[in-house]
Amino acid sequence: DMDMCSRGYIGTLEQSVLDGRVSAEAVDRACRRVLEAKYRLGLFDNPYKYCDPKRRKKDIFTAENRAAARDIAAETFVLLKNDNGTLPLKKEGRIALIGPLADTRSNMAGTWCVAYTPERYSTLRESMAQALGGKAELLYAQGCNITADERQQKDGEFGKSIKRGDDALMKAEALAVARQADVIVCAMGETAEMTGESSSRAKLAMPDVQAALLAELVKTGKPVVLLNFSGRPTVLTWEQDNVQAIMNVWFGGSEAAHAICDVLFGDKTPCGRLTVSMPRATGQEPLYYNHLSSGRPVEEGAKRYYKFRNNYLDVRNDPLYPFGYGLSYTTFEYGEPRLSAATMERNGGVKATVTVKNTGDRDADEVVQLYIRDRVASISRPVKELKGFQRIHLKAGESREVTFDITPDMLKFYNS
Known part of the structure; x- marks a missing residue:
């Protein structure tokens, strides 16, 4: 009964009625069903609600709504790894915040946030400074671009731009900052528009220059915490083997940066669970927890390859992190x-x-x-x-x- 983007009704429906291919009665029935749905949703109780210019100031982005958004965002984050109680971080010493997603507003809310107002949102860098309140020294470096290829990065930004720089110089700066720190927090992964509609990726691992920088940061020997921004299952196999702590933070909305800090520093305990299975390799996709059994299955948790069974030569069948998975403090x-x-x-x-x-x-x-x-x-x-x-x-x-x-x-x- 409704057509959103193909413009089929706007471009052809009138002519179809004139040609007799669609009756006026059919159009009336479709309109009635749309109006009935709106009526059941209560949209006619106050039909001019969204025409009130004063409503935005008193009903939107209020302190109460922001607090609820912050709480909801914190509940979505999924703690994937936490060796030796690396998290929560203590508000002391020197903390290095590194990564191309550490100081961006427009990428916090994710894709399809058409009416968002990023100028009102905090960056992770700003929220972390606020959360620390002078109790610890916050060091910062962007560290790298989203991808080495400028065209690919711009295609994945769709207007939500992140400043580009010389990767070699930014990496050098990040490593210098990291050497001064007691712990390194990396804000890396996908930009908001690298996921969602019309944003497919053939490789689901950490983008090239980000992965290279992360590897160099691990080599410093300092504890590394990865905040993985993504809107889809991503491959974190290398990260699982080499990084002390990993938290998937998705795109948490207008209060995402504050919510991340709430969990990062232990004011809230992570309780999110995966709604997808995270693969060990891109070739495992599509990967479903509720798949059908095959005629020659291998046992869940099998550690090696079995000839003439339903398994891979080079990777185990099980996901790296299964559907429903999530750690706590x-x-x-x-x-x-x-x-x-x-x-x-x-x-x-x-x-x-x-x-x-x-x-x-x-x-x-x-x-x-x-x-x-x-x-x-x-x-x-x-x-x-x-x-x-x-x-x-x-x-x-x-x-x-x-x-x-x-x-x-x-x-x-x-x-x-």
Whole structure:
């Protein structure tokens, strides 16, 4: 009933009605369905709401809305690696912030943010200085361009520009800054417009000059924290093997920079979980957690290649970071899952219960996830399917029982 960008209705519909190919009644029915949808959404309750020029000042970018945006953004970040408790960082000593995404406003909100106002947003550099409040010295260097190729970088910016410089000179400056620091925080990855609509990439690894700079920073021997900006699954295999801590920060919106600092310095604990599987290599894509089993599968977690089985010669089948994965600044212990019954009536239900305990020394959220597999069905079924999740808050040392209701609808599937 609606046409957004092809301009098919604007360019051809009137002529189609005149030619008799489309009836006026069909157009009326389509219009009615659109109006009915708007009515159900409540858009006619105050039809001139968005025509009020004063509304923007009192309803948008308010302190309350910004606080909510900041909290929401912090909950989306996914801690992928944290060796030896590198994170959270202490607000002391010298901290080097390095990377082409460290001092940009326009790339914080991501793609398709048409009405965004980046002049109101903080850069990560500004937010970090504010968060430290003079308790630690913040050092900064851009370090490199987004990509070595200028044309490719501009194509990936789509107007959200990052200043280009001489990569050799910027790398030298970054290494000099890094040598003065106690810890290095790298803001690297994709620009906002390198992902999303009409922004495909054939290689999902860290872009060339960024990867080269990151490798040199690791060689300094200083602890390195990677803040990976991305809007898609990216390949972080080298980073997993060589960097002390990695947090995927996506594009968190207007308050992204402040939210990153909240988690980075431990004012909030990371609780995001991956909604995608992160591959070990680009060639693994498309990579689904809920894939069908093959006739000759290898076991999940297999460490080597098996001839005449469904696996790769040069990389293991499993993702580097699986769907639903995410670390915390604390640890959780799960008890053995318990079912209320061994069987379920056709119109009945079963309860699945598990005890979760926060075994660390920080209060934190945990996302408890329920996966189900149908091993005997009329057709092949996925190796597992997410059927429920609950976010719970546990104080340090606290335990709680979490219960999921398994219903017939959760087990149904189409077999034709």
